[in-house]
Amino acid sequence: MDTLCFHDGNITDLIESRTLDVRYDINHNLQMHSSLIRRLSQERELEGHLGCVNAVAWNSKGSLLISGSDDTRINIWSYSSRELLHSIETGHSANIFCTKFVPETSDELVVSGAGDAEVRLFNLSRLKGRGPEENAISPSGVFQCHSKRVKKLAVEVGNPNVVWSASEDGTLRQHDFREGASCPPGGSSRQECRNVLLDLRCGAKKSLADPPKQSLALKSCDISSTRPHLLLVGGSDAFARLYDRRMLPPLSSCRKKLSPPPCVNYFCPMHLSDHGRSSLHLTHVTFSPNGEEVLLSYSGEHVYLMDVNHAGGSAMQYTSADASKVMSFAPIVNGVELQSSASSGFPSGSLKSNVAATLDKCRKLVQIAEKSLKEGTNYFHGIEACNEVLDGHGRLIGPMLMHECLCIRAALLLKRKWKNDAHMAIRDCHRARRIDSSSFRALYLLSEALSQVSSMIFIVIGYLAIYDWQHDAKMTY
Known part of the structure; x- marks a missing residue:
């Protein structure tokens, strides 16, 4: 902005702000300073897929990048050399929408979800000694229990045994590798997988006050890295839902539709909470690295950052009892608004x-x-x-x-x-x-x-x- 510095200040401004308010997080502001953001530019273009790339994810160390594409292949890239290490023929029959490294497996286990409603597990140790072109590998596990596209996978930090999958069939499933590595296709007479953690096939809402009715096609899910009992999901309506896994009922099968379990909180921008537009839906939800904030991305809309713990002035966080309050404002009596006004005090002394x-x-x-x-x-x-x-x-x-x-x-x-x-x-x-x-x-x-x-x-x-x-x-x- 002309020569008047960046809106988040220079080093002197940051130190001064910390002096005025000991709660001021100078480290966060240095890491996310606008001067650094403006320096971002493309370093390298990685070529290795033959179709649209729908998913990328880092390993825990940031040394490897995994990508999934419409070409139904998973590619593993080295960050240090910017080279393609492996290109895996997954066997998926439709576009891959999500890929993840499974934690605490020395980056040997990777998992993918696709439009064929399958979740597939691969062991990269079988590729040791092979070049990037020698990519034939059979999956270590195939989970076919979803009936519609799998749009997002979630893993828990420190847990190498479980992966969660969110699908447009309205269910979020918990796949425990210790209980088996395969299951019959969804909808078959032999399909009785008791791995449904969330059944939201009757969970979609048009507004905060409306009771849930239609199926909520899940588009995204995430598990907090600092509080792994917290689970965030988003789908075909405007509301992201926060659940406490400790409070959810036991895993069930999909043979019978269940009423959606109560969530800890709903997250939605105020002006979208009573919108009713059928095309409005969430495309991505995720926790911040410290687990204190959630990020919501909407189709044809903006991206919103909200506080998990408390609803401040800029955080729109609701429970079902808040429907009558979302558009209310403090009353004005005799020309005075009944709430604390902005402070006009300034620090004294040398500042x-x-x-x-x-x-x-x-x-x-x-x-x-x-x-x-x-x-x-x-x-x-x-x-x-x-x-x-x-x-x-x-x-x-x-x-x-x-x-x-x-x-x-x-x-x-x-x-x-x-x-x-x-x-x-x-x-x-x-x-x-x-x-x-x-x-x-x-x-x-x-x-x-x-x-x-x-x-x-x-x-x-x-x-x-x-x-x-x-x-x-x-x-x-």
Whole structure:
């Protein structure tokens, strides 16, 4: 942003922030600093597959990379040499969607899941002494108990005996290698595998308040590396579900549909929690390395990072009892909002001069954003300037400058009109009204944002009406 430094600050800013707040995690900010992110570039292109690559995963040391592809092959790559070590003909009859190294096996066991509804286990020790072209190897295990595509596999750190598979048939299964290495195909008369950990064939929800009805086609799953009893799944609706494996019923077969077990928490962005759009679904869910956050990726939507442990201002974490609260805000009585307002206090002593310099820098960034808004050009540039102020120095800037910056960012979002920009503008307007409940600018921008949201709803309704009319006309014809 011009010459005003990165939004997450330089080394001096980070040390100063740690001085002001002992809870400030300087190590995390150094590891994920924007200056490092901007230096990322492509180093090497690895060629070895004949189709789309759908899955990649590292081993625990980061020395090997495994990839799975539409060509039904698994490739093992060396990070140090950037060379293809093995290319395995898996025997899958459809696209491979997921691959994993099995932990604590000296990187000798790998597992794959594919569109043929099978999970296959391979022992790489059988390939020792062979070149990358000598790839004929029979699987050590074949699990055929799913009836639809297997989209994701999960492993537990330190556990070499168990792999979990999430499938579009609505079940998450637990495969224990100690109990057998094969099973009959799903749907056959001999299929009685008691390995269903989660039966969500009646688990999909259109909104948080709705009871589960349709089958939840599972797209992704993950197990926390720090608390392996926590299991996260996502599928064909908007809600990621967090389960405690210690609280789940015993493993069962799929002969009888079961009611979905209660989950610990639902995770979903507020504006998607009551959306009802049939095409909206999760494509990937995962825990952060420390297990404190979850990442949700949606089809045709944004990526969201949320806190596992507590719902703060930016974390949308729900239980079923929260349905009535997802769109509620603190009441305003006699012009005063009934919650704590932003603090205007500043640290004293020798840090005052540093605070003054920070405030001056933030004012310049706000001026840059205001200029972008007035000129009507490069809204993204202005939004980034506001982000630097609010995300990088939000604890220091004081309520008046924060109010101004929130209103400017809301106005820029409404001008940019990317997907969900109106919803984010509504969020900024409510934050501004917490500072000044009688702010005309915040109220005006809030009305503009709500108008944009309602217009989008009417457009969708219009498209649906046209579709229904065309469908009825075809049926009549």
